[in-house]
Amino acid sequence: MNKVIQYCFLLLIPFYPIWGWLAYSMTKRHIDIFTVLVFIPLVLYCLLTQKIKVPKYLIFLILFTIYHFASVFINHLVPPQENLIFFILSDENLLACLVLFAIENTRFDEKFISKMNQLILVVVIITLIVSLIQIKFNTFFIHPDISQNPLTYVYLQQHRNFSIFSWININSLGITFPILISILLSSSGINKKSFPLVLLSGIIVSFLSKARYIMISTIMVISQLFFVKKIDFRKRIYVLLLMVSLIAALIVVGNIYDLKLQEVIENRILEKGTGLESAKARLASFDIFMQVFPEHPLFGVGPQTGVDVLKMLRGVARSIHVGYLSYLYFYGIFGAILVFISIFYLLKDSWVVARKFQFWGSFYGFLTFCFANVTFVYFNFSEMGIILAIIYIKFYKDRMLTEETGNIIPEYTPSEL
Numbered sequence: 001m002n003k004v005i006q007y008c009f010l011l012l013i014p015f016y017p018i019w020g021w022l023a024y025s026m027t028k029r030h031i032d033i034f035t036v037l038v039f040i041p042l043v044l045y046c047l048l049t050q051k052i053k054v055p056k057y058l059i060f061l062i063l064f065t066i067y068h069f070a071s072v073f074i075n076h077l078v079p080p081q082e083n084l085i086f087f088i089l090s091d092e093n094l095l096a097c098l099v100l101f102a103i104e105n106t107r108f109d110e111k112f113i114s115k116m117n118q119l120i121l122v123v124v125i126i127t128l129i130v131s132l133i134q135i136k137f138n139t140f141f142i143h144p145d146i147s148q149n150p151l152t153y154v155y156l157q158q159h160r161n162f163s164i165f166s167w168i169n170i171n172s173l174g175i176t177f178p179i180l181i182s183i184l185l186s187s188s189g190i191n192k193k194s195f196p197l198v199l200l201s202g203i204i205v206s207f208l209s210k211a212r213y214i215m216i217s218t219i220m221v222i223s224q225l226f227f228v229k230k231i232d233f234r235k236r237i238y239v240l241l242l243m244v245s246l247i248a249a250l251i252v253v254g255n256i257y258d259l260k261l262q263e264v265i266e267n268r269i270l271e272k273g274t275g276l277e278s279a280k281a282r283l284a285s286f287d288i289f290m291q292v293f294p295e296h297p298l299f300g301v302g303p304q305t306g307v308d309v310l311k312m313l314r315g316v317a318r319s320i321h322v323g324y325l326s327y328l329y330f331y332g333i334f335g336a337i338l339v340f341i342s343i344f345y346l347l348k349d350s351w352v353v354a355r356k357f358q359f360w361g362s363f364y365g366f367l368t369f370c371f372a373n374v375t376f377v378y379f380n381f382s383e384m385g386i387i388l389a390i391i392y393i394k395f396y397k398d399r400m401l402t403e404e405t406g407n408i409i410p411e412y413t414p415s416e417l
Contacts, residue, residue, distance in 0.1 A: 020167030057345035075302030096381035176385030179365035182221035186361035300332035323373025
């Protein structure tokens with residue numbers, strides 16, 4: 001059964017956006033519902049047939065999920081037109097608990113990791129190709145909800161590219177894609193031939209997203225090449241020159257195909273001519289949070305922005321636009337602290353793995369997740385990138401445990417550039 005679960009992860013997780021497209025095209029429902037239905041029997045099998053493992057981060061995430069559902073029902077936040085069963089099955093926190101429980105009770109072998117590296121590289125290449133196509137046809141392979149919703153259609157008007165990830169969530173490109181790049185840069189799935197392609201994909205896709213936090217997140221994961229000890233000074237110079245060359249080439253090509261790169265830099269990165277709208281949204285969020293949080297500090301108001309807060313925002317944003325503040329507002333100190341502790345233990349586990357095996361992919365990936373939630377609200381542990389980062393942590397933690405007991409498994413070390 002362990003092999004079955006491994007194959008399930010290989011087939012499902014790397015190509016989650018593609019499965020999302022198929023699920024919506026055939027049923028008009030989100031892929032998460034079907035994923036929950038797949039993992040419920042797998043989790044039950046683990047519970048009934050083996051000694052289960054629940055690490056600290058998952059304990060706190062499970063506690064938060066219970067608290068989340070209690071908050072939803074106590075505050076009467078189930079949409080009246082929504083089927084209760086579908087509402088529960090489509091919850092991202094429930095999905096995260098099921099998938100991560102399955103990960104923690106599965107042993108991933110070296111062959112699995114090698115295949116996963118190859119599949120992640122394929123997905124990154126597909127992401128690059130689709131992003132390039134969307135330069136000319138910006139609705140190509142885009143979830144119809146984006147173009148049909150006035151609140152999200154503005155992103156298409158701004159010519160933002162979501163590549164293949166809109167079939168998961170509008171924020172998935174910004175969370176998952178930097179993690180994919182981070183994993184490849186730190187794993188043996190990359191070699192001297194594919195390394196420039198990974199860097200090129202990271203730079204181009206993040207730039208075409210026209211989202212500042214995605215660009216910064218990608219720079220953060222690439223920076224691991226300069227701060228970890230697995231490459232020497234000469235190779236770091238090579239990486240720096242390669243990055244400069246790729247950016248220069250992107251600028252030249254952008255000018256040829258009228259990508260308006262200067263406009264992107266001025267409007268999206270430097271916010272010239274925008275009145276610093278993004279900064280104002282964060283400042284307004286902080287100001288409003290300080291006004292409304294003291295009203296329900298312990299248990300929050302439930303995971304939905306209240307009408308009073310929407311009026312106070314006056315169109316500057318649709319919610320308290322900082323994830324940490326928003327979760328304190330939604331769930332109070334008691335609920336939000338469960339999420340924050342879970343993130344702390346994930347960072348701790350990924351740090352231990354990084355120091356022991358020089359695999360920094362998951363650690364830098366989680367750093368971008370933490371950074372992204374300074375800019376919006378998306379603590380989604382069921383994101384494809386988060387799941388992959390935790391799979392790699394589990395693999396290396398099992399190696400660590402095996403080596404400590406004296407039964408050394410075959411070496412699997414990150415490649416040298």
